[in-house]
Each structure stands twice: as C-alpha cells, then as structure tokens.
Amino acid sequence: MSDTCNQTCSSCGDTCEDRKTERTDFFEKPNELSSIKKVIAVVSGKGGVGKSLVTSMLAVTMNRKGYNTAILDADVTGPSIPKAFGVHRENKGKEMSAYPPKSSTGIDIMSVNLLLEHDTDPVIWRGPIISNMVKQFWQDFVWTNVDYMFIDMPPGTGDVPLTVFQSIKVDGIIIVTSPQELVSMIVAKAVKMAQRMNVPILGLVENMSYFKCPSCNQEHKIFGESHIDQIATKYNIDVLARMPIDPKLAKVCDDGEIEFFEGSWFDHIDEILKNMEERK
Numbered sequence: 001m002s003d004t005c006n007q008t009c010s011s012c013g014d015t016c017e018d019r020k021t022e023r024t025d026f027f028e029k030p031n032e033l034s035s036i037k038k039v040i041a042v043v044s045g046k047g048g049v050g051k052s053l054v055t056s057m058l059a060v061t062m063n064r065k066g067y068n069t070a071i072l073d074a075d076v077t078g079p080s081i082p083k084a085f086g087v088h089r090e091n092k093g094k095e096m097s098a099y100p101p102k103s104s105t106g107i108d109i110m111s112v113n114l115l116l117e118h119d120t121d122p123v124i125w126r127g128p129i130i131s132n133m134v135k136q137f138w139q140d141f142v143w144t145n146v147d148y149m150f151i152d153m154p155p156g157t158g159d160v161p162l163t164v165f166q167s168i169k170v171d172g173i174i175i176v177t178s179p180q181e182l183v184s185m186i187v188a189k190a191v192k193m194a195q196r197m198n199v200p201i202l203g204l205v206e207n208m209s210y211f212k213c214p215s216c217n218q219e220h221k222i223f224g225e226s227h228i229d230q231i232a233t234k235y236n237i238d239v240l241a242r243m244p245i246d247p248k249l250a251k252v253c254d255d256g257e258i259e260f261f262e263g264s265w266f267d268h269i270d271e272i273l274k275n276m277e278e279r280k
C-alpha cells in the first residue's frame, strides 16, 4: 500500500495488492463536435515558476511544426495565456461563440479571461466552481481538429488540479520547476499526483535556470545551482529543457507577442509527443 493511501481505490492509479475496488473513470466527454487527439497537462508544484510561459512555448513550437494546437487555460485564478497571445474577446456583452478564439497564428485558446467583462477582474471562486469552469471549457466549446491540446493546470497539487485530472483524460504530463532548494519536494508531489492519476510523465522543464549576461556572455545561476539532473535520475524522468531567465521573454508575454519569439528549447518536443503511448 502506498504511504499516501487515502483508501479511495476507485480514483487511484497505483498498482497495489491491497486494491479493494477497480478504478472507475469519471472522465467527461468533450463536445460531440470536437476532435482532440492528444492532451498534455503542464503542471507545477507551486505558482510563479513559469508554467504558463512553458505551456505557451510548447503550443507555439508544435504549431510552428504544422500541428493543429490548442491551449485550455485551466489556471482559472491566474489566467495569463490570453495576454501572452494578445487574444481578446471581440464580442463582449454578446453570447460567446461555441468555437474558441484563435491566436494570430491559429492556436485555439480558451481561458476565463476571455469570459470576463474586464480582464483585470479577479476570479474569487472556490475549488469546485473552478473545476466546473474547466469542465465547461472542455465540454461546451467545439475544439476542431486539434492534434495537441496543452492544459495550463492550476498551480500546486491540491484539490483543483486533482479534480481537473479526474475529469479530463490527459495523455501526458510535463512538470515545470525552477532551480531552488524546495524543488525536490515539489517535484516529488507532482510525480506522486501523476502516478496516482495513472498518467505518464513526459519530462521536466527547468525554467529560470540561468541568466546569460549580454555583456560578458557568461551564465549566472540567479536562483542557485540546479538539482534537476539528480531529481530526474531519482524519479527516472527526462529533462526536456532548461530555459534561461530572459527579459525579452517577459516582454513578449506582456506585449501579447509570445508567438513571434524565436526560442529553440522545445524543438525536439514533437518526437517526444509523437512517441507518447496511447492511453486505453
């Protein structure tokens, strides 16, 4: 029996001799007109490590490689995806179309910020309402011909991300971290969550790994030495990328121009996603 066992065998993905009942899936079906081939959740053990930025860069890279790509922004209380892409709701006050808005290069995007009257309005909702909102994004909108949908998950490993995992069938998880002491514990929690949900971990991304000085060209470890390789070995996960702190990245996010940023950190990601196993 796992040391984190809470006796809820029906929703647990662990292989365990003490299992009392078979796992029951309560996955919500997407809209009957939707076609979504693969769903990748981008998670972080804590907020502010750059999960939304990584989600955006992953979608931009796959879109550039010719795949139909979508982002479902499940980070309902800190929705930054529409801003990074410069996407706004055009018909405010009128009923929203059943099709998610597209970014300038054709990425389908849905986020709570596209439903709010003002995108500065705070979202002060409790967990169950947040997870219901995410389910509605999944079910009520028509996601047309999507090869890869990236879900920007709510930060942490608490109730809200767990509920999202239990309602949307995710094919793989990418964990985003930053090089700080707490990382080992935080990654451990994310790994346990993925195991519990029975979803394969595709790899780790270390964001804010270093800063490359434009004058001396040296790399400086602003947040300290990285422990990502030891952690990756410990959990038998691949390190997919190490992204630097780059003020140009922050600026393109602020200016809504993330799609036009040239970065090659995820150029190999199509191979990893193509080799993802089919989940039954």
Ligand SMILES: Nc1ncnc2c1ncn2[C@@H]1O[C@H](COP(=O)(O)OP(=O)(O)OP(=O)(O)O)[C@@H](O)[C@H]1O
Pocket (backbone or CB within 6 Å): 044, 046, 047, 048, 049, 050, 051, 052, 053, 054, 075, 078, 079, 080, 154, 155, 207, 208, 243, 244, 245, 246, 247, 248, 249, 250, 251, 253, 254
């Ligand atoms: N590598 C980077 N270089 C420069 N700025 C970055 C980098 N990564 C993230 N940022 C900036 O840090 C801020 C937080 O990033 P982001 O919104 O992606 O984090 P998050 O993990 O999704 O946060 P939360 O979980 O709280 O929603 C943003 O303003 C973003 O532009």
